[in-house]
Amino acid sequence: MPDPTDLTVDPHRVLTGIGVCAGTASAPIVLVSPAPGVDEDEPPCTDPAADGQRVRDAMKAVADDLTARAEATDGTTRQILETTAQLATDRAIAKAVDKQLKKGSGITRAVHDATATYAEMLAQLGGYMAERVTDLMDIRDRVICELRGVPAPGVPRLEQPTIVVARDLAPAETATLDPELVAGIVTEQGGPTSHTAILAAQLGIPAVVRVNGALELTADDRLAIDGGAGRVIVSPTDDEVAELAERARRREAALADSHGSGRTADGHAVPLLANIGTADDARRAATQDVEGSGLFRTEFLFLDRDQAPTLEEQTETYTTVLEAFGERKVVVRTLDAGADKPLVFADQGEDENPALGVRGLRLSRAREDLLDTQLEALAAAHRATGGDLHVMAPMVATVEEARWFAEKVRATGLPHVGIMIEVPAAAINARHLLAEVDFASIGTNDLSQYTYAADRMQGELADLLSPWQPALLAMVQAACIGGAETDSAIGVCGEAGGDPLVALVLVGLGVSTLSMAPGKVTAVRAALARHDLATCQEMARRAVAAPTAEAARQAVIDLAHPEVLDLL
Structure with missing residues (x-):
């Protein structure tokens, strides 16, 4: 093993991880203080x-x-x-x-x-x-x-732009980071849907998670990171720093003219929407250049409560969301909870395999009263605002489930009813399910984990959960074929929709709308504007036909406008 005190040893190396927020940065690092842990000298408990x-x-x-x-x-x-x-x-x-x-x-x-x-x-x-x-x-x-009686662990006081390196960052730490002083984030743990990733994207801080070797770095190291490519350069050369700075300049230039409606270079419309989880999210997203919300995750109203939210409470929240977006489209997903998001007031008992258990629409069928109240509240909010409201159910797998939900929604007078496509059964059988409803939205996160039998929270399985996996793209293609056969709109509201390069493939497959974190809309809009629909369709054809995820991505890069690579 090289002697770390030997100055002749070149410290330069490149670490890789999962890029969760695009952007580049070069700065010295600060290591997040470890927790003090158990007091080994404390006496045993006697009281x-x-x-x-x-x-x-x-x-x-x-x-x-x-x-x-x-x-x-x-x-x-x-x-x-x-x-x-x-x-x-x-x-x-x-x-x-x-x-x-x-x-x-x-x-x-x-x-x-x-x-x-x-x-x-x-x-x-x-x-x-x-x-x-x-x-x-x-x-x-x-x-x-x-x-x-000691200070809590966390990010120390920062005096200059710094890259924060940690095993992982808790929400209390990430939420209070100052984007003016935190140039980037590198963690050894975490994942693309972790709170670190969500908050980094919200703050616009370049971030790479699941970086093997991150904890081996020292306070003397300087880093350069590429949040889009998932690269961390230790002791970067002047040329590497200059290259990243130039890439940042090109990215800013590419984004400068990105505004208005989403559309391809030849005018094919692709509405770009925001994923939200709370009324505050809606108010914030509605002030940005988005065309509505393609996913309102209503479960945040229900989680960590002893009792279900009341009809009045839900009506107020849904009304606030619809008012925020005005005439713009809002797609509401009904309660997505159950075995993997247990509710105290809707306990269905022990489930041996939570990810495959009573969750999503299955819970709504078991506890019909929860869905009835939610639909009643949505209908009241719609009457009060006249907003462009679309309601969809999570975890739909069969025609019977789609029909049952559609009848429920239409009985309340709500105008648009849809389903989430998150399991292979729904993608493969999309034409039959879509015959019962008006639209569908593909949740690529869950569709990935069910297609590859890989828990999306296990970082070591990240390669299997890549949106570039050809089998996942084939599932999306099957759903879009079903949409075309029934003249039904197919959207995407999973993480894949916010990747500028993947977005091109999704549009080429037949996806009609893309919903994502609001901060990702500008880059996706810029990517679409640089390609015509025919090019997107050829990208899709090559990606689905590729033997591996890496080959699929490379096939699309070969066709992509050079400026798009600066958006990643």
């Missing part, structure tokens, strides 16, 4: 009741701090911080700590071991709940720091 109260007091202090941070923000950032604050006072965690204390564990050891057990349970649930593991570990570390 479980007293120590249990100390833990609850510490959890409340952490929750209060996170709530205060949330109140200073808005939109998705506020929602994530509020949800994490609720996790800090979770009674199940406190009870798990009590069990450890009664066994005689020291107080910080009890918190550590109890959260480890709880984290394992969340990881096994998969989906949204698996995403909460990072949040839970952050809560654990903050509670232990509170108990030990």
Whole structure:
């Protein structure tokens, strides 16, 4: 092994990961302080009741701090911080700590071991709940720091533009980062749908996650990162820094004339829409250059609550969202919860395989009252605003499910009913399902994991979950053929739609609308404007015919306008 003190050793190397927010940066790094961990010198517990109260007091202090941070923000950032604050006072965690204390564990050891057990349970649930593991570990570390009377771990005070390097970033850390001082983010863990990725995209900070070797970096290292390509250059040369700076300049120039409606170079319209999760998200997205919302994830109204939101509460939220977008299209996805996003008030019992269990529309059929209330609220909001409202169901797999949902929606007088295509069965049988509804939207995230039997939260399976996988593109193609046969619009609202290069392929396959994080719209619009529909169709043909994901991407790059590569 080379001696790290030997100055003749060239530190220059390139690390790779998953790019989750495009952009380039070059700067010195700052390492996120590790948590202090368990106090190895603490005595065993002799008074479980007293120590249990100390833990609850510490959890409340952490929750209060996170709530205060949330109140200073808005939109998705506020929602994530509020949800994490609720996790800090979770009674199940406190009870798990009590069990450890009664066994005689020291107080910080009890918190550590109890959260480890709880984290394992969340990881096994998969989906949204698996995403909460990072949040839970952050809560654990903050509670232990509170108990030990030491500062909470996190990003130190920054004095100059810096690239933040960490094992992972908790939402409380990411949400408070200053884009003026954080030039980039590099993490060893995380994934494309993690809170780090979501917040980095919202803040516009170039970010690369799942970077093997990130924790081997030192405070003396300087990095250059390419958030689109997922490349991290350690000790970059002057030429590499200049190349990235030039690429950034070209990207800015390519985006300068990107505004208005989405369309190809020959005028083929492709409406570009925003994915949102809260009313605050809607208000923020509606001020941007988007043509509406292609996915309103209503489950944020339901998660981490003891009781379902009331008819009045839901009506107010949906009305606010429709009013924000005015005459622009809003596509609302009904409650997508269940086994992988368990609800206290809709517990269907233990599920041996949550990802394949009672979730999405299956839960709505088991708890019809939840859907009835939601549709009633949507209908009331539609009557109040006259907005262009479209309602779709998640996790639809059969004609019977599509028909049942369509009858429900139409009975309320809502004008447009659709389904999500997230499982291979729905893609393959799209023409029959679409005969029952008006439109469909493809959720590429879930469609990827079900096509490849790969949990989308497992970073080591990221290659299987690439939007360039030919089998995934073939699934999208099958759905679009079904849409053409039934004259039904097919949209995409998964992460793939926000990739400028993938977007070209999706349009070539027959996708009619693309919905994404609002910050990604400008780049996708610029990419579409540089290609005619025939070129997009040829890109699609070559990508589907390719033997591997890498070959599919390269085949499209070979046909792409050179300026598009600067958008990635």
